[in-house]
Amino acid sequence: MSAKTIIHGIYNDEEKLKEGAIQLRSARIRVKEVFSPFPIHGIDPIIGVDRTWISICCFIYGLTGMSLALLMTWYMMVGDWPADIGGKPSMAFYMAIPAFIPVTFESTVFCAGHGMAITFFLRSWILPGVSPKNPDPRTTDDMFLMEIEAKPEDESRIVAMLKASGAAEVNVK
Amino acid sequence: MQHESAIREPLILGHRTYHDITEDIARPIEGKANKYWYLVFTIAVCAFTWGIGCLFYTIGTGIGAWGANKTVGWAWDITNFVWWIGIGHAGTLISAVLLLFRQKWRMAINRSAEAMTIFAVMCAAIFVTMHTGRPWLDYWLFPHANQFGSLWVNFNSPLLWDVFAVSTYFSISLVFWYTGLIPDFATIRDRAVKPMSKKIYKFLSFGWSGRAKDWTRFEEVSLVLAGLSTPLVFSVHSIVSMDFATSIVPGWHTTIFPPYFVAGAIFSGFAMVETLLLIVRKVLSLEHYITVKHMEYMNIVIILTGSMVGVAYLSELFISWYSGVEYEAYAFLNRATGPYWWSYAGMMTCNVISPQLYWFKKIRTSLTATFILSIVVNIGMWFERFVIIVTSLHRDYIPSSWTMYHPTWIEVGIFTGTIGMFFTFFLLFARVFPVIALNELKTILKISGESYKKEAANAAHH
Numbered sequence: 020m021s022a023k024t025i026i027h028g029i030y031n032d033e034e035k036l037k038e039g040a041i042q043l044r045s046a047r048i049r050v051k052e053v054f055s056p057f058p059i060h061g062i063d064p065i066i067g068v069d070r071t072w073i074s075i076c077c078f079i080y081g082l083t084g085m086s087l088a089l090l091m092t093w094y095m096m097v098g099d100w101p102a103d104i105g106g107k108p109s110m111a112f113y114m115a116i117p118a119f120i121p122v123t124f125e126s127t128v129f130c131a132g133h134g135m136a137i138t139f140f141l142r143s144w145i146l147p148g149v150s151p152k153n154p155d156p157r158t159t160d161d162m163f164l165m166e167i168e169a170k171p172e173d174e175s176r177i178v179a180m181l182k183a184s185g186a187a188e189v190n191v192k
Numbered sequence: 193m194q195h196e197s198a199i200r201e202p203l204i205l206g207h208r209t210y211h212d213i214t215e216d217i218a219r220p221i222e223g224k225a226n227k228y229w230y231l232v233f234t235i236a237v238c239a240f241t242w243g244i245g246c247l248f249y250t251i252g253t254g255i256g257a258w259g260a261n262k263t264v265g266w267a268w269d270i271t272n273f274v275w276w277i278g279i280g281h282a283g284t285l286i287s288a289v290l291l292l293f294r295q296k297w298r299m300a301i302n303r304s305a306e307a308m309t310i311f312a313v314m315c316a317a318i319f320v321t322m323h324t325g326r327p328w329l330d331y332w333l334f335p336h337a338n339q340f341g342s343l344w345v346n347f348n349s350p351l352l353w354d355v356f357a358v359s360t361y362f363s364i365s366l367v368f369w370y371t372g373l374i375p376d377f378a379t380i381r382d383r384a385v386k387p388m389s390k391k392i393y394k395f396l397s398f399g400w401s402g403r404a405k406d407w408t409r410f411e412e413v414s415l416v417l418a419g420l421s422t423p424l425v426f427s428v429h430s431i432v433s434m435d436f437a438t439s440i441v442p443g444w445h446t447t448i449f450p451p452y453f454v455a456g457a458i459f460s461g462f463a464m465v466e467t468l469l470l471i472v473r474k475v476l477s478l479e480h481y482i483t484v485k486h487m488e489y490m491n492i493v494i495i496l497t498g499s500m501v502g503v504a505y506l507s508e509l510f511i512s513w514y515s516g517v518e519y520e521a522y523a524f525l526n527r528a529t530g531p532y533w534w535s536y537a538g539m540m541t542c543n544v545i546s547p548q549l550y551w552f553k554k555i556r557t558s559l560t561a562t563f564i565l566s567i568v569v570n571i572g573m574w575f576e577r578f579v580i581i582v583t584s585l586h587r588d589y590i591p592s593s594w595t596m597y598h599p600t601w602i603e604v605g606i607f608t609g610t611i612g613m614f615f616t617f618f619l620l621f622a623r624v625f626p627v628i629a630l631n632e633l634k635t636i637l638k639i640s641g642e643s644y645k646k647e648a649a650n651a652a653h654h
Contacts, residue, residue, distance in 0.1 A: 056210065056379065057631045058407035071409045074416050095335055095344035104348050121353040121431055125360040128424050132364045132417055136371060139413045140398070143406045145374060149399025156382035158402055159375070159631075161210035 024174050025051075027154060028165040028181035029188040033059045036163045039184030040065045043167070048177060052166040054158040073142070077135035084130025085123055092119040162187075195639065198649045202642035203297055205480045210634050213481075214379055217630040220476045221380060225623060228475065236615035243609005246602045247322065255325045257602045264585045264597040269323035270435075271577040272607050275460070276316035277358070277432055278453075278573060281425055282461020283309025284365060287372075288421035291414070296636045297489050300481045303376075303629045304472060304621075305465045306369040311617045312464070313362045315610035320358070322606070350434040357431040361424060368417045374400045375410070376626040429457045436580065443523035443584030446511070452504035459497035459543070460573035462490050466566040468618065470559060472627060481628055484557050491556040494569065498547030501576075505544060519589070527583045531596060535575050535583065542572020 030036040037059060040050050050066040053059065063070070096102070096109045096119070109115040140146055158164045165186075169177050174191060181189045208216075225233075250257050260267045283305040290298035321327045333355045335345045345352050377397035384390040400406070433453035436444035466487060473482040512524040527536045546568050550556040555565075587594045621627070638644045 053404040054402045055404070055407065056214075056375075056402060057634045058411050059404070062404055063408055066404060068404050068408060071405075071412050073409055073412050077416050077420075091335065092347050096347050100342050100344060102346075104346055107348055109348075115348070118348040121350075121427065122347055122356045124423075124427060125353070125356040128364065128420050129360045132367060132420050135413060135416060136367045139371070139409050143403075143409055145398040145400050145406070147395055147398055151378065151381070151394070151397070151399045151401045152403070153378075153382070153401040159379040159382045159400075160214045161634075 022171070023168050024171055025192045026167045026169055026174065026177050026181070027188075027190040027192070028167070028184075028186040029155065029157070029190070030163045030165070030185065031161060031187045032185070033062075033163050035185035036165055037062055037065065039181055039186060040165060042180055042184055043165075043177070046176075046180065048167060048169065048173070048180075050165055051168045054153045054155070054164040054166070056159050056161065056163075059163065073135055073138060076138050077131050080134030080138075081127045081131035083134070085127040087130070088123040088126035089119070091126075092116075092122060195648065196645070198645065198652070200640070201483075201485045202645050203300065203481075203483065203485065203640040204633070204637055205483055205642050207643040208480065208637060208641055210637065213630055213634055213637065214383070216478065216480070217626050217628050217633075218380055218383055220622065221624060221626065222383070226475075229619065229623070233616065233619045236612045236619060239608050239612025240616050241609075241612070242605050243607075243612055246605030246609060247318070249602055250322060250606065251327065255323070257600060259597055259599045259603060261595060261597065263588055263593050263595045264582055266323070266581050266585065267597050268578075268599050268603045268607060269319045271574065271581050272610065273316050273319035273323070274432055274453075274577045274581075275574050276312045276319070276610065278429065278457035278460045278577075279464045279570075280309040280312035280316065280361075280365075280461065281429060281454070281457035282465050283307070283312075284361075284368075284421050284425040285458055285461065286465070287368065288418040288425065291418040292422060295489075296640055297486055299633050299636055300478075300483075300486060300628055301465065301469060301490075302632075303369075303372065303625075304468060304618075304627050305461075306365065306372070307618065307621045307625070307627075308461075308465060308468060309365050310362070310369060311614050311621075313358065313365065314617075315614055317358070317362070318606070318610055318613075320354075350431060350438050353431045354435055357428045361428045364417070364421060364424060368414075368421060371410070371413060371417070372629055372632070373625065374398055375402060375631045376629060378402065379631060380626060426454055429454045441584055441588075442517070442519040443527070443580065445520070446508055448504055448508060448511075452501065452508075455497045455500035455504065456543075456573060456576060459494060459501055459547075460570055462493050462497070463566040463569035463573070466490055466494075466562055467570070470563045470566075472622060476622065476627060478628065481633065484559065487559060487562050488557050491550045491562060494547050494565075495550045495556075498543060498569070502544040505540065522587075523584055526587055527579055530583065530587070532579070532583045532586070535579050539572055539575040539579050542568050543576060546572070 028039060030039065033055065036053070040053070040062065043050055044065055053062055053066055093112050096115060097112050101109045107115070107118070153159065153164070154166065155162060155164055165181070167177055178189050178191065258268065260269070286298050286305040287302040321330050324330055333345065333352070374397055377393050378400035381390060381393035381397045384393055430450035430453065433449035437446055437449035439445065469482050470487070473479050509524055512520045546565055549565065555561045582597050586597055
């Protein structure tokens with residue numbers, strides 16, 4: 020197996036990068052990664068990034084939070100020690116539940132929000148102490164970088180395509 | 193690419209490029225602070241230190257050091273708690289509700305508004321933890337396994353709902369704010385020259401690289417967090433209002449409280465955002481990004497919420513008479529004409545009359561007028577909480593226990609201290625954090641930037 024070369028096409032405009040990515044796709048060349056200072060809308064289907072499931076995870080965390088709160092209020096107010104507070108006896112959960120709605124709601128939001136944020140940090144591996152992986156420091160400022168892994172024989176073809184689509188700079192490693 | 197109507201005023205003035213945005217917003221972080229910053233910072237730290245001293249005095253002596261008494265059990269502590277919590281609400285409103293409504297003008301102001309939220313909730317937390325009298329036992333507020341004969345917290349009580357609401361609100365706001373900061377910290381990291389600052393921003397940016405998949409997740413997380421924060425922010429102040437509304441104290445026993453408190457919170461919060469941003473845009477030279485149009489939009493929100501507050505005051509007054517309950521009627525008569533009439537008059541003038549001035553375009557687009565009125569509104573909203581709490585309590589059912597409440601210098605000190613703490617943190621924030629969500633702002637440059645809009649308009653003519 021031959022060694023692969025890494026080609027970086029650096030653009031100064033996100034629309035040009037998108038154009039370039041479309042051309043590469045029609046030539047059946049896979050874009051390995053795109054680094055940008057802000058989200059480029061519409062790039063995901065072009066370079067084959069699937070939709071994220073994180074909001075579905077969030078919904079499940081929310082359900083967990085709600086169940087935990089219901090279990091907690093039932094156990095503390097009804098199961099373990101039913102108390103008659105201000106003439107509002109907690110003898111049955113269904114009778115006492117209206118008063119537990121606020122805490123249940125807060126617990127749902129707490130678990131959904133934090134669970135989703137933690138999932139995001141772990142799945143994208145953005146944590147304190149992690150080293151950044153963007154190949155060029157300008158990609159967090161005003162440059163948009165497309166990374167392509169290619170066979171050495173395709174190299175000149177890809178470089179030409181990137182330049183034709185308006186790349187400001189093309190680097191081959 | 194998305195296009196915007198030519199008649200909408202641009203949100204980024206002058207000709208700017210992506211790189212210019214980075215430069216303009218990174219400049220205050222990379223440069224040195226001017227002497228005004230040091231002057232204001234010194235004053236803020238002095239006030240903060242005085243506040244800490246007063247806090248320690250209160251802990252050592254007990255809350256007898258405050259002016260609260262047997263009749264007026266809640267006074268400055270809860271007034272200040274509700275005031276600060278209310279101020280915090282604008283930050284979440286700007287970052288979450290305006291995101292859901294796709295309001296692009298939020299992008300220049302959301303970062304500092306969210307920072308304000310976090311610092312304001314921290315100030316509020318000081319009062320609410322101190323007012324229990326024995327702050328070292330505050331962990332009793334949370335349900336925890338204990339040896340008190342299986343004694344649990346009371347989930348029927350709005351005071352407990354508040355514990356859950358405020359702690360959820362603070363932690364979710366913090367996560368929302370920090371998630372948004374990560375890509376901007378990465379920008380500062382990649383520009384940093386000094387090794388020490390490179391190291392610090394590398395740590396703060398969590399190794400963010402800006403990959404396409406990360407951005408997809410980032411946007412989804414922001415949107416869902418906004419969706420979660422929107423009902424959350426309404427729930428927090430509704431629950432704060434239920435601390436009063438579920439009791440049977442005349443003057444508090446009102447079903448209008450939850451919407452009225454939420455409107456009041458947004459009202460005072462926007463006023464505080466204006467006060468801070470008018471200073472920030474001037475001191476950090478961000479006039480191209482935080483424009484007069486932004487102030488006008490916020491002033492429009494202030495007219496709306498100020499009018500809602502006005503309607504609430506008047507309907508409360510009407511219902512107290514119409515209910516036929518003499519205790520209710522007296523509570524309101526006493527507010528307006530009793531010994532604390534001046535606080536009621538102050539509240540009415542500052543909150544009901546002054547925001548109506550914004551109907552005039554000249555006033556609404558004048559930065560001086562906005563600055564003055566934003567402070568007036570905040571004074572008014574402080575009076576509102578004082579009126580609700582102290583005037584309702586000081587004359588209860590038994591005239592023999594009627595009394596007056598006067599704050600002690602300790603209470604004044606703690607309040608001044610929280611203002612000092614708020615400004616200390618905000619000034620530090622303005623020095624080391626990007627005060628504008630700079631990468632998010634780049635997404636609207638080509639749509640709402642002045643020079644780009646002009647180009648698009650010219651192209652349309654030919």
